[in-house]
Amino acid sequence: MRSGWLLPLLALVVMVAAPARAEQGVTDTEILLGGSNSFSGPLAFTGEQITKFGVDLGFKAVNDGGGIHGRKVRTIWYDDGYKPQDAVANTRKLVEQDQVFAVIIPQGAPPVVATLEYLEQNRVPLLFPYQSSTVTRGRHWVFQGMTMSDRSSRMMIDYLVGRRKYRKFAALYQDDEYGKSFLTAFEKDLARHGLRLLAVESVKRGVTDVSAQIAKLHTAKPEVTFLVLVPGPGAQALRERQKIGWTDTLMVSTGPLTDERYLSLAGDAAEGVEGLSLWPDPLTSDLPGVRRYREHMQNYFPRNEPNRYSLAGYFAAMLFAEGATRAGARLTRESLIAALQSVKRWESGILPPLTIGPDHETQKQAVWVRVERGRFKQLTDWLKSE
Amino acid sequence: MRLLALAIGAAGLLLWPWAAPRYFVFLASLIVVNAIVAIGLNLLSGYTNQLSFGHAGFLAVGAYTAAIVATRSPGVPVVVALLAAALVTAAVGLLLGVPCLRLEGLYLAMATLAFGFVVVEAILNLDGLTRGNDGLRVPAARLGPWVLATDTARYYLVLAVGAVMVWAAGNLARTRTGRALLALRESEVAAQASGIHVARYKTLAFAISALYTGVAGGLFAFVVGFLSPDAFDVFLSVDFVAMIILGGLGSVPGSVAGAAVLTVLNDSLAGFQNYRPLIFGAILIASMLFMPGGIASAVRRLRTRWAGHPPMAPGSRRGLE
Amino acid sequence: MTIAALVHVVVSGLATGSIYALVALSLVIVYNATRTLNFAQGEMLMVSTFAGFTVYAHVKLPLVVVMLIAVAAAALLGWVIERVIIRHAIGATHFDVLIITLGLSLVLRSAAGLAWTHDEFPFPSFFGTRPIVLGPVRVAPVSLGIIGASLALMLGLWALFTRTRLGRAMRAVAQNQRAARLVGISVERVYAASWILASVVGAIAGVLIAPVVFLSSQMGLVAINGFIAAVLGGFGSMPGAVVGGMLLGVIENLAPLYLPSSIKHSVPFLALIAILLIRPGGMLGRVARRKV
Numbered sequence: 001m002r003s004g005w006l007l008p009l010l011a012l013v014v015m016v017a018a019p020a021r022a023e024q025g026v027t028d029t030e031i032l033l034g035g036s037n038s039f040s041g042p043l044a045f046t047g048e049q050i051t052k053f054g055v056d057l058g059f060k061a062v063n064d065g066g067g068i069h070g071r072k073v074r075t076i077w078y079d080d081g082y083k084p085q086d087a088v089a090n091t092r093k094l095v096e097q098d099q100v101f102a103v104i105i106p107q108g109a110p111p112v113v114a115t116l117e118y119l120e121q122n123r124v125p126l127l128f129p130y131q132s133s134t135v136t137r138g139r140h141w142v143f144q145g146m147t148m149s150d151r152s153s154r155m156m157i158d159y160l161v162g163r164r165k166y167r168k169f170a171a172l173y174q175d176d177e178y179g180k181s182f183l184t185a186f187e188k189d190l191a192r193h194g195l196r197l198l199a200v201e202s203v204k205r206g207v208t209d210v211s212a213q214i215a216k217l218h219t220a221k222p223e224v225t226f227l228v229l230v231p232g233p234g235a236q237a238l239r240e241r242q243k244i245g246w247t248d249t250l251m252v253s254t255g256p257l258t259d260e261r262y263l264s265l266a267g268d269a270a271e272g273v274e275g276l277s278l279w280p281d282p283l284t285s286d287l288p289g290v291r292r293y294r295e296h297m298q299n300y301f302p303r304n305e306p307n308r309y310s311l312a313g314y315f316a317a318m319l320f321a322e323g324a325t326r327a328g329a330r331l332t333r334e335s336l337i338a339a340l341q342s343v344k345r346w347e348s349g350i351l352p353p354l355t356i357g358p359d360h361e362t363q364k365q366a367v368w369v370r371v372e373r374g375r376f377k378q379l380t381d382w383l384k385s386e
Numbered sequence: 387m388r389l390l391a392l393a394i395g396a397a398g399l400l401l402w403p404w405a406a407p408r409y410f411v412f413l414a415s416l417i418v419v420n421a422i423v424a425i426g427l428n429l430l431s432g433y434t435n436q437l438s439f440g441h442a443g444f445l446a447v448g449a450y451t452a453a454i455v456a457t458r459s460p461g462v463p464v465v466v467a468l469l470a471a472a473l474v475t476a477a478v479g480l481l482l483g484v485p486c487l488r489l490e491g492l493y494l495a496m497a498t499l500a501f502g503f504v505v506v507e508a509i510l511n512l513d514g515l516t517r518g519n520d521g522l523r524v525p526a527a528r529l530g531p532w533v534l535a536t537d538t539a540r541y542y543l544v545l546a547v548g549a550v551m552v553w554a555a556g557n558l559a560r561t562r563t564g565r566a567l568l569a570l571r572e573s574e575v576a577a578q579a580s581g582i583h584v585a586r587y588k589t590l591a592f593a594i595s596a597l598y599t600g601v602a603g604g605l606f607a608f609v610v611g612f613l614s615p616d617a618f619d620v621f622l623s624v625d626f627v628a629m630i631i632l633g634g635l636g637s638v639p640g641s642v643a644g645a646a647v648l649t650v651l652n653d654s655l656a657g658f659q660n661y662r663p664l665i666f667g668a669i670l671i672a673s674m675l676f677m678p679g680g681i682a683s684a685v686r687r688l689r690t691r692w693a694g695h696p697p698m699a700p701g702s703r704r705g706l707e
Numbered sequence: 708m709t710i711a712a713l714v715h716v717v718v719s720g721l722a723t724g725s726i727y728a729l730v731a732l733s734l735v736i737v738y739n740a741t742r743t744l745n746f747a748q749g750e751m752l753m754v755s756t757f758a759g760f761t762v763y764a765h766v767k768l769p770l771v772v773v774m775l776i777a778v779a780a781a782a783l784l785g786w787v788i789e790r791v792i793i794r795h796a797i798g799a800t801h802f803d804v805l806i807i808t809l810g811l812s813l814v815l816r817s818a819a820g821l822a823w824t825h826d827e828f829p830f831p832s833f834f835g836t837r838p839i840v841l842g843p844v845r846v847a848p849v850s851l852g853i854i855g856a857s858l859a860l861m862l863g864l865w866a867l868f869t870r871t872r873l874g875r876a877m878r879a880v881a882q883n884q885r886a887a888r889l890v891g892i893s894v895e896r897v898y899a900a901s902w903i904l905a906s907v908v909g910a911i912a913g914v915l916i917a918p919v920v921f922l923s924s925q926m927g928l929v930a931i932n933g934f935i936a937a938v939l940g941g942f943g944s945m946p947g948a949v950v951g952g953m954l955l956g957v958i959e960n961l962a963p964l965y966l967p968s969s970i971k972h973s974v975p976f977l978a979l980i981a982i983l984l985i986r987p988g989g990m991l992g993r994v995a996r997r998k999v
Contacts, residue, residue, distance in 0.1 A: 036656075039659040039660040039662065040660065040662060040663050044660065048659075048660060052659075076657070077657075077659055078656035078657055078659070079655075079656050079657075079658070079659045079660070079662045080656070081662075081663075082616065083616065083617060083619075083622075084521070084610070084612060084613075084614050084616055084617045085416075085606075085610045085617050086652070086656070088610050088611070088612065089412070089413070089416070089653055089656070090656050092409055092412060093409055093653075093656070096407065096408050096409040097407065097409050109519075109521075110521060110614045110616040110617075113520075113521050113612065113614070114521065114610070114611075114612040114614065117523065117611065117612070118611070135520070175510070175519075176519055176616075177519040177520065177521075177614075180518070180519050180520075
C-alpha cells in the first residue's frame, strides 16, 4: 500500500503548478483511446475484428500518415467476454487508471448500456458503440455507430411493403436485446401500413436445433420471414428451411446479420436470400474507401481476411480522425463533440457523404441486397431512413 | 499476536479508500461482494459436501430484489433493500432446498444448474418487474439523509455488511445450528443417530447459503449500478465454485482468499484480451496441481511445518477453521 | 401442425439427442473410472474436430479420413491430459480435479481461438441436406445419418464393455476399485484407457454435429447439454446416458411447438428438476446406498 497522504498532495501540487489543464488522454504527441470488448465469449470473433483489425488498422494508417495534428493515436483494449459487470470494471479502469480520452466501439447492448451512465457522469465521449438498440440515442456524449434497429426496420418494411408489395410477414429472432429491439420496431412499422407479424419465434444464443421454430413459422405461411439472428443460427435457419423444402417464403436478414460469414456457413441454402446491408461488399466493392481499406489490410495484416467487422472498425477510426482533425490542435472532449457534430458531407469513400447532425447518429442508410451465386448483389441505391 | 494482525488488517481495510486510487476502491468492493457469495456457497458445500452450480441464480434474485425495492420506493434505506434481498433469496433457497433434499452430489449440482437457467429465464419474462433484456438501472443506495453515491461510500457500506457476514459465519460453528451442521458434515448417519433432524438442517444450510448470496446480490446491484440477465450466466456460478475450491472447502478465510485472488486475477488479465481465459485457466490448473485442497490447506501445511509438527494425515483436509 | 412436420421435428430432435447422448457417454466413461466430472469434455471434442478440419482445409481428403484424424487427435489429447495433468494431481480431491478440468476447458477454448480464430466454419458432412420424401413425411438425411452413426457407435461401446477384457476391467474398476486392483487389474491403465475412449467418443460426436451447428471455439458448450442428459438418465449408467440424451433432444424440440414462448426455453431445465424430484437418481440410475 502506498503512503496515504503523499500521493494526493503531490497530485495537488502538480495540478496547481500546471499552466492550463490539458485534456485527459491527450498529450503533445499522443491521443489515447480505449474500449472494453469481447475477446472471449460468444462475440469474440466480431470483437477482435472490429478492434484489433479494424480500429487499429485505421489508426496505423493515420499514424503512418503523420498522425492527427502531430499526435499519434494509441488504443487499449480490455476483454469483457460480453459480461456487463466486466464491461463496467474495464471501462472504469480505462477512464480512471489509463486515463483515456474517449471510449471507442464497445460491442453489444448489455455491456454498452451498463457503462452508459458512468461515462456520461464522467463526461467521457462514447464513440460508435457497435450495437443497434436505441438506448444510446439522444445523448450528448454518445455518437452512435451502427444503424439503429428502428431505422433499419423502417427501411426494410417500407421497401418490402412499398416497393415489393409484400403483405404477410413473420420473424425468427434471437431472444436478447438485439432481437427484441428489432421485433418491437417491426411491429410498429407494420402497423403504419395496417399490417402485423403473422408469427414470431425465438431462439437462444448457441442453439443446436431450429427445426421446431422453422416448422412453426412454416405453418403461418408468411411471404417474408425476417431473420434477426447472428451468423451461426442464421445459417442454421436457412439450412433447416432447405431440409423441409420450404420455398415459398422470402428470407430477409437484418443489417447486423447480412455478412459473408453467414453466406459461407449456409452454402447453397443461402441462394436467393435478401437482406439489408449496412456496408458495401468489403471484398469486391470498387468504392475508393473500400479499396483503400483492402490495401491497408494487405499491408498491415496480410493474414487477416477483409470482412464487414474490420471494415466497420476501420470506418470508426477514419471518422474519429476526421473529428479530431476538425477539432484543431487544442483537442478537448467538448471540442471533439462539437467537431463531430459539425461534420458535413464528409467523403469516406465507403458510405455515402456523411453529415452528422445534433442527433449524433453516424449511420442512417443501407442498401438492399440479394444472394446470387454465393455473393451479395446490390439491388437498390442507398435507402434512407429519415 | 493474532489480535495485532487483526487490528492491522482492519485498519488497512478502513484506510484503503484514502490510500488507493478510486478504481481500486471499486475493485475492493467487488472482492467483498464475491467473498460474501463464496462464504455462503462454502456454508453449503463445506457443511454438506455438495456443490451448487446455481449460485449466480441466487445472486440474481438478491440483486433484482434490492434494485426493485430501491426503484419502487425511492428513499428507502439501503438496509431495508438488503434485508429484502436477504429474505427473498433465503425463501427461494428454502423452496429449492426442500425438494433438493433427496438429491445427492452430482444430481444436486445439476438441479442447481437448472435452477440458475430458470432464474435467468424468469428475469427475461417478468419484464414488467425486471425490465427483461433492456436491463435495470439501479438507483444510488440511501442511508437516512446520505446518498451513497461515491465509490468510498459504497465501499464502506459493502465492508460493513461484509464484516457482519464474516463474523456471523465464523460464529455459526459455535451455535446449536452450527454444531448440528458440523456433525452432519462428518457423518449424516451418525448425526441422525444422535438425534439431529438431518432434513431440517440440510434445508437450513441451503437457506443460509442462499441468504448470504442474496445479500451479496443486493450489494452487487449497488456497486455495479446496472443489472441485466447476461450478468448471471452459468459461468458465473462456476466461477464461484472455483473460488471456494481454490480458497479451501469449508474454510471462511479460505473463501475470502479465493474470492480475492480470482476477482483480482479476472480483472488484471482483461488487458491480455484473447489470452485472458488461457492464462486464467492455466493458473487454475497449476494452483490445484501444486496446492491440492486450496489456499486454506496450503496455509495449514505451512503452519504445521513451521511449528515443527508432523504433516497432517490426508483426509483431515476439510476442517472448518 | 401436421403429423408430417411433427415427425420431422421429432427426428431432428432425436439427432441432436444422439449427440447429447454421445457427449453424456464420454462424461460417464471418465466418471465411472475416476469419479471425476470432466468439465473439459466439450472443449476436447471441439479441439479434436478442429484437428481433423485443419487437415481437410489443406488437403481435401475423404471425410472418413478426416474423421480418423480427429479420432487420432482425440486419443492423443485424452492420453496427454490424463498422463501429464490428471495423473499428477496426487492428493487432490475430486473437487480439486474438477477445477483442473475447468481450467483445461478455458485453456483449450482460448487456445482454439488463437489457433483458428473464434470464427465459425462450415464443416463437410457425410450426409446431404436435401430432404428424403416418404409420402407426406420429409426427413433430413443428415438427421437419420447422425442417429444411425450414433447408434452404431453405442453398439460398439456396448460390445467393448461386455465382450472385451479391457471393457470388463473398466466395469470392474467402476464398481469397486480396490477389488479390481486385488484381482490384478491395472487401475492406472484403466484410467488412461477411459480418458482416451471418452475423448474418442466425443470426437466422433464432434465430427457428426459440426456440419449442423458449425465448427467454432464455442462448439464445446454442447457439453452442458451432455451433462444434463447424463444426469437425466442417471449418472454412471450408460443406457441412462443414451435415453437421457434422446429425451433431452426431443423435449427441446417439442417445447417450442406447444408451449408459450415465455416458458419454452426453461422446459429442458424444468424437466430435469421434475425428473430428479420423481427419481432422485435419474431415470435409470440407482441411488447409492449410504455406508455407515
